[in-house]
Amino acid sequence: MAIAKTTSCTMAKPPKHTKNISKASAKHIYIVGMMGCGKTSFGRKLARSINYPLIDTDTYIYQTIGKSITTIFEEKGADAFRKIEHEAILTLSRLPQAHVISTGGGLPCYHNNMDVLLKTGYSIYLKAEVPFLYSRLKKNQQKRPLIADKSKSETFHILHNILQERHPIYSKATLTVNAISATPASVLQILQQDIGWEWEG
Numbered sequence: 001m002a003i004a005k006t007t008s009c010t011m012a013k014p015p016k017h018t019k020n021i022s023k024a025s026a027k028h029i030y031i032v033g034m035m036g037c038g039k040t041s042f043g044r045k046l047a048r049s050i051n052y053p054l055i056d057t058d059t060y061i062y063q064t065i066g067k068s069i070t071t072i073f074e075e076k077g078a079d080a081f082r083k084i085e086h087e088a089i090l091t092l093s094r095l096p097q098a099h100v101i102s103t104g105g106g107l108p109c110y111h112n113n114m115d116v117l118l119k120t121g122y123s124i125y126l127k128a129e130v131p132f133l134y135s136r137l138k139k140n141q142q143k144r145p146l147i148a149d150k151s152k153s154e155t156f157h158i159l160h161n162i163l164q165e166r167h168p169i170y171s172k173a174t175l176t177v178n179a180i181s182a183t184p185a186s187v188l189q190i191l192q193q194d195i196g197w198e199w200e201g
């Protein structure tokens with residue numbers, strides 16, 4: 001399904017929330033941001049609206065390794081998980097068909113993975129604050145090794161620290177949008193009008 005053509009938008013310079021990327025290498029649309037910001041659900045809707053296949057890196061790792069993320073953390077440790085994640089994104093970034101790829105929260109922040117994303121596609125940072133993240137994470141905290149078994153105040157503290165550390169890296173994304181209010185349609189409109197994204201049908 002082709003997305004609706006929008007009227008062209010003349011702008012003196014790109015808006016501040018966008019960054020230029022090499023058009024020759026542009027292909028996938030990556031969704032990045034903190035755990036709990038809604039990457040998978042946003043990615044699913046975005047992929048559906050442009051008829052791109054969707055890959056969630058955590059699911060891909062689970063399917064490839066045959067173990068849950070929690071089990072990989074427990075059995076092999078965080079460093080081993082980050083290496084697996086790096087191999088996964090290298091493989092996925094090279095797929096010849098354009099995909100929407102929803103990434104694990106830490107993925108852009110290890111092994112220069114953010115550079116891989118920037119070189120091989122457009123990236124959308126779903127920006128969210130800690131209370132919003134906590135409200136979405138509290139039901140399934142056990143599935144997130146970084147916050148499993150933590151109290152509410154500990155979880156707030158951990159999320160705050162992780163966000164401080166990762167925000168500068170996430171902010172390198174092609175586009176930063178508010179996780180609460182952004183819609184796939186609004187993101188696609190900016191990608192098309194301001195950034196020159198073209199649908200690869």
Ligand code: S3P
Pocket residue numbers: 033034035036039058069103104105106107143144145146
């Ligand atoms: C992680 C986020 C998780 C998962 C793993 C580590 C992180 O993905 O990759 O638990 O470091 O923030 P989601 O962001 O999809 O929850």
